[in-house]
Structures are given as structure tokens and as C-alpha cells.
Amino acid sequence: MDWLNLLQEIDSWIWGPPLLMLLVGTGIYLTVRLKLLQIIRLPMALKLIFTAQNDGKGDVNSFAALCTALAATVGTGNIVGVATAIKAGGPGALFWMWLAAFFGMATKYSEALLAVKYRSVDANGQISGGPMYYIENGMGSKYRPLAVMFAVCGVLVAFFGIGTFPQVNAIVSTVELSLGVPVPVTAAVLTLLVALVTIGGLKRIAGVASKVVPFMALFYVLICLCTLIAYAEQVPQAVKLIIESAFSGTAAAGGFLGATVLMAIRNGVARGVFSNEAGLGSAPIAAAAAKTKWPAKQGLISMTGTFIDTIIVCTMTGLALVVTGAWSGKAAGAAMTQEAISAAFPAVGPYILTMGLVLFAFTTILGWNYYGERCCEYLFGTKSIKPYRGIFIGLVAAGAFLKLDVIWLIADIVNGMMAIPNLIALLALSGVVVMETNRYLQHLQRKETTGACGETYNKQLNN
Template identity: 55%
Template sequence: KKWAWMGTLFAIFGTIAGFGIGNTVQSNSVASVLEANFGLPLWVSGVVLMVLTAAVLLGGIKRIGSVAGTLVPFMAIAYLLAGLTVLAINAEAIPAALDLIFTHAFTGTAAEGGFAGAAVWAAIRFGVARGIFSNEAGLGSAPIAHASAQTNNPVRQGLIAMLGTFIDTIIICSITGLVIITSGTWTSGESGAALTSMAFADALPGVGNYLVAISLAIFAFTTILGWSVYGERCAEYLFGVKVIVPFRILWIVAVPVGAMIGLDFVWLLADTLNAMMAIPNLIALALLSPVVFKLTREYFDNERGLSSPVKS
């Protein structure tokens, strides 16, 4: 009980942080990529996303959310296949791209892609920030979803959570990064989703950029819905069920705001809020690590015991 105040601290930061990583950044990315590929004004994308989000959160139209959730696996597979296709087309540039990544990860660089004058500390700072953003490892947000899962053992659910981190960062982000570097578009001055779209379009003209735009729109929309649950649970912990409807309204209003404000400000805000949210969670992880080790050891010992042949 003496550590309960950390739960309160986490809930405060979690309630606020959701508006960065799970709301404004998502709508901003969608609006940017739709403007770049379809010429759709930022405010139009913001309003459409707001209406769809409101339909699910306030109108109870769960079908929209379920359809988007059903499409996510197919879009993820299509995105990965497109990424691998682009890398196959640019195969001869992959060794140079890997050399560029590893060389500039540990030395100062004056590269053209927005990191002019950056040194090792900057590479680490951006790497950690984007790594956390890609899979939420250490934030404590995903456990809110995993805690509601029906499972026989918490360790098994933890292993599933770890798989998500691997797929997100090691596979999807690595492919995306290599696509951007091998295409050469990283020196174009573009950033965010528009840069990814340009990289795919370079190798797959007329197809790649539209695939990225549609995939991102679906991924971001489902992320906005998912993070609304995270933020809502944190707010409910602090203020009770009476805060649910006001929180949902505020969440919906933030969607078009994120679509129209500057990308640099959105990312800075998201990184700051993520750090605030991670601090109490990382402290809790360190303090609870003996429990995790104990449960994990027992789980694998039991698994090995069950899988061993029965002796007569």
C-alpha cells in the first residue's frame, strides 16, 4: 500500500500522455500522408477522423472499430510484403544502407536527413524516443489491454506482449527504415509519414504511396480507439466513472487539433509526455522484477516438467 501513490502518478501521466502518442500524433500522421498523396486538406482529414472516432466512442457504433480492427492484420501483411518487394528492387543498396545506419549510430554525423551536426547522444535520444513510440515498451500502456485478456498464466501473456514488441520494432520498423534509406528519399527534407510514402512510391510508383496512406489511416484510427481506452482507464482510476463521458468528448475534440498543428510540436509533446509516463512505470518494473523472475522460473520449470516423457 505504501507504493499506491505511484499508481496515482502513473494514472495522471497516462491520462495526459494518451493525447500525444495515441491521439494527436496519429491524426497528424494520417492528415499529412493523405494530403501528400490525395491532396486532402489537413482539416478535412481531422474532421473525418473525429466523426469516425465519435461514432465509436459516443455513438456506440462498434462495427466501425471492429471492421478497422479486422483490416489491420491484412494491411500489416500487405505493408510487409510491399516493404520486402521494395527491398528486393533496391537489393544492391542494402549493404550501403546498413553501413550508413551502423556507422552513424556511433559517430557524429552531418547527414542531410535532418540530423545535421547530431552526435552519439542525439542518436541515442532519438533512437530511444522512437523505439518507445513504436512498441510502447516501458510505458505501461499495453498492460492495460493485456490485463483484460483471458489467460491461464501471466507469464504466457507476457510472452505474447514481448512478441508484439519484436514484430513492431525489429521487423516492421527495420523494413521501413531500410526502404527509406535504400530509396534515397531520406535526403529529401520530408519527414514522418510523408517520407515513408515517398520512399515506397519511388520503388512502386502508383501503388506504394497509396498502400502506405491507406495502411497508415487504418493503423492510426485503431490506435486512436485503443489509446482512448488506456487514457480512459487512467482517468477513471483518478476520478471514477463520472469522468468517462467528459474524457471521451475531450479525446474526440483533440483529434482534429492534432491533424492541423505542426508536426515538430506534436512529436516534442508526445516524447515529453511519454517520458513522464515511463518514469513511475520503470521504477515499478525495477521493484517488481524479483516477482517477475520468480513467476517466470516457475512457469518454464512447469512447462519442462509437463513436456518431459512420463517414466513408468
């Protein structure tokens, strides 16, 4: 049996029009119900990242929870995934990534809000939350099979999808390509580092993420900006090409064979979801652990994750690929992005990308270790945590020796399966999302009114 062809057929079926429409459609529906919250409240959300008071129950502060979620999303999808999408769907795929991210911000907000509202505490005293809990506690116990489906898919994604294989493969291949380090050596070092961090649980993962994620994101964006400055005269034409090819397809250019609009949409949306995970239900697992008493507040903070991941970081990669012409060459995946960065930094380009990709992929492994652990704990209790960590570390070691095509197909398949129960829950509980949003906004309004009255009263006393 040709396993590659079988996986391709399964992948095409799962990521066909129905799921893509459900993903984007859920985001559109929530955007309408929340009255364009991702635009109107984005400045507030960005401010909350640094000013949230962390005045509720939880395991980590709001910033650490966001960094843990970003650790899992800002990964190979931002470097390899964007290159893969543009290689298959042309520059227009980037436009569809933007669109999916815009509506995905409303989805990510809703996921995090529900995760905090319906979170629980496990037998070890740790916070547990995410779609499995808001499905069962929010929709009712009769929907537990959906919660179990999500948790099983979550473990599978951690083991065989975003959590291990694509990240490990990206690290070992780029280190071998740019530094000449043998795959077994890189795999051994990576496995040891993952073990040292993940065995310490959420607080150690969040501690590492809080230090590494801001640095690596700023470093990568700065490098891409320098590349765009070096090719400044090409930027307007690149933006024009991205928008035009999103609706008209892309003709053959160089080593590129051309792409249809459908290919651009499918690859843009699929890789966008792979990168920012809006709709998958992964990020709310981290959001649930935040120290906050307002579900909507953490929802706003989590929403910025999609903005940072796709609107900023993925855009930087995509523009660099287009302005340098790397997208139409023969290179693919990480090699394509490396070619783009090297065009601006010939001497150090490969080393810059290697550093960025290794950090991105490493933190994604850490974040997904936690997601899978919480799903496993939901299914089998706290006694399953240690065996889960052992299996996860073993799969990290094995992931270095699998073929790229198989890795991406497995990742796509389990991602799609994970999204289905979560999206059903988001639609069913959208009324709760709106209610909690209004409750928080009313609280802010009362707080502002009380503050204004207090200032007026103090002025009267002084006079």
C-alpha cells in the same frame, strides 16, 4: 513567451541521459534477471499468439489483447517516427532503435506479467490493470502517489500525446498531400469513425483491431520488402552504413546536415520507445484484459509486440529510407517515407503510404482511447468513462489543426513523464517477475513430463 522554445527545453530535459539510461538500463537489468528470455523463449512466444487456450478470466482473448496493444503501437511511429529519427540522427538511429527494442522486449514481458497478476475488476465488471494497479497492489498502498502519477500521465498521453495529436496530424496531412482532400473534411470523417468505435468500449476496439492490425502490418511489410527487392544491390551497403554511423556519426549527404553519435542514440531510443512503448506501461493495460490464468504466458505474448513493431516493421521503414537515399533528401516525416516508397512504386507510392499510415494511425487512436479510459477509471471511477470519451473525441477533432513541431514535443514530454513511475515499479517488482516466470516454466516442464509419461504408458498398454 516563445512556447516552442520552452517545450523544446522541457523535452530535452525530460528525454536527457537520465531517462534514456533508466529506460535501457531497466531493460538490461530485466534481461539479465530473466536470463535472455527474449531470445530463448521468443519461438514459444510467437507460437502462443495462435495457440493460447484463453482459459482464465478476462474480457478478450489473448490474441485480441495483443492486437489492441499493437493497434496502439504500430502507428505513426513506424512511418513518421522512424523518418524523424533518421532525419535528426542519421541512419545510425535505426541501430539504437534495434538495441532499445531488444532490451525493451524484456521490459514489455515484465509489464504484461505484472499487469495480469495484479489486475482488478471495476464497478461495471470490466477488467482493469496496468502499472497503476501493480504499483498500488504490488508495491503497497503507500506507493499510491506513484500509481496516481502514472494514471494522470496516461490520460495526458491519451489526450495530448500518442493517442491523438500525432496520429490525427499524420492522417490529415498525408491525405491532403496524396489525395488532395481538405483537412476539415478528413478531420470530420476521422472523428466520426473514432466515435463509432470507441463508444463501444474494449470489445468493439479489440474486434476492429483483431481484423485490421494483422492485415495492415502484413500489407506494409510486403510493400517495404518489394522496395528492398527493387534496391537489392543497395541493402548490404545500407546495413553497413546503419551500423557504422551508429558509432561514428553521419557526415553530411545531400540535404542532410550530418549527425553525431549522441544525436543517433537519443533519437533512436526516443523514437523507438515512441513506436513500441516498451517501458511506458501502456501495453500492459491491454494485456491485463486477456483471458489467461498464467501471467507469464500473457507476458510472452505481449513481448512479441515489441518484436513485431520495431524489429520487423520499423526496420522495414528504416531500410527503405536508407536504400532509396530518401533519408538524405530535403523531405521530412511522412513525406520522406512517401518518397522512399514512391521510388519503387512511382505511380501508386503516395496512395500505398496513405493507406498504410491512415490504418496505422487510426488503430493507434483506438488503442490509446482504451488506455486513457482505464487510467481515468482508476482515478475517478466508472462514472468518468463517458465524459472521458467525449473529451477524447473532441481532441481528435482539434488535433488536425496543430503544428507538427508542437505535436511531437508534447508527445515526447508526456511520454517521458509516464515512463518514470512505471520503470520504478518494474525495478521494485522484478523479483515477482522472476518468481512468476519460474512458476510458469516449471508448470510447462511438468506438463511435458506428464505428457511423455502418458505416451509411454499408452505404448506399454498397446504392447
